[in-house]
Amino acid sequence: MTIIGDPAQLLRRNYLFSALDDAQLRTVIASMQEISLDEGRILFEHGQPADKFFLLCEGQIKLYRLSEEGDEKVIEIVRPGQMFAEAVMFMSGKVYPVNADALVKSRLLAFPNAVYKDLLRNSVDACFRLMADMSQRLHQRLNEIDSLTLHNATYRLVSYLLGELPEDVLASTEIVLTTPKHIIASQLSIKPETFSRILTRLARDGLIVVRGNSIVLSDLERLRQVSEL
Amino acid sequence: MTIIGDPAQLLRRNYLFSALDDAQLRTVIASMQEISLDEGRILFEHGQPADKFFLLCEGQIKLYRLSEEGDEKVIEIVRPGQMFAEAVMFMSGKVYPVNADALVKSRLLAFPNAVYKDLLRNSVDACFRLMADMSQRLHQRLNEIDSLTLHNATYRLVSYLLGELPEDVLASTEIVLTTPKHIIASQLSIKPETFSRILTRLARDGLIVVRGNSIVLSDLERLRQVSEL
DNA sequence: GGCAGTGATTGATCGAGGTTAAGGCGCTCT
């Protein structure tokens, strides 16, 4: 049985495939693999030869680095609909630059680099899209470095919270954390204890209300001030 | 008068242009500008519309970010022969993501994005090279984040020193800093005072010998240990 | 020469956030 309903439509919606014609898309679909991962399973490890990239259909994938002492730094939490490891395709070394685990039971599609690269050779449009994608990722990392070096933990946490707000802010100012707090903490390069402390302080000062995984941003005005100073 | 001897040859040596044919190269050369910058002059600023990318011929260019309070974080020191801002070409917003100043009197070539993008449309090879380039930059940034979050200031400084060693280590273990120490410090996200203190400590412990801008790595063995722990 | 400007060093102090340790709270699994 296949876990994906209509692969063609799913892929078409994704910008990295949207420039392909029907025949090309069929090639991609023929070559892709469906992967199911239980919670805690490893997808790939830092340093392994990178011959595939991925589209997450369902679940959550944790991308992270390990220090020699075993400390973990979460680089990104991949959410459904997102592609990842596609930028590695062109790296000279061609090994994955991070580890990837399933945070929860996940389903994903794996695409062999070789097939996609062949298609890229025939579609400058697709190349341009991929480059736009890579350029954006580069920019994201730059902002993270900025954030790590020029700003403190409170700033980073508040920025994260504001970034989690739905577009339509007027509706509700409640955020539900769908990922364990210690994982978010690692992503922000904060220890869980400090993460907790900062939440408590923000709550004491009346900027937010915390109840378990639910956080209500009760004073957007002042939160925005914190993240702009 | 032109400041560049033979532009065609210079460009050909650079991987981003090496896939172009003669006619294409002539187009590039016809459209490029030569720029001379005195020490301290601004090349571009964070947020300005990005319509050009650059090749540094001579001098040093400092790429950096500013916090709201005016604190500076050096992202990179560009050295002669390096290209920069080429990955911005495909960013949706199309503004420079950093500031760029001349650290010393510099000469560079500026290439209009539009012209190069037109050429890319006709050369998948060139696209692939650019993607390899972007992929590598992405990896660099990832390593920097790794370094910032998983390692301390001493580790970062020692890694920097080891990275500055010439390939042929056997010859000499002397490094000459060609950039002011406080700039290097900012690049490593360390304050100048701390930078100085770490050097003093490494010297006291016999790992290095410092005399002004010259640093002799006298105990490579132990330095490598520091940068691996 | 003297003197202002710039960068490097050194010492004293401070503080954000890490570390360690000890509960508490909500799960799931017998």
Next chain:
DNA sequence: AGAGCGCCTTAACCTCGATCAATCACTGCC
């Protein structure tokens, strides 16, 4: 229901690196 486990929180303490401040070394300039 109770035991066990993972995750979160709270508190006491500590450390690394930042900050503040003074001095020094070097350079260009009148």
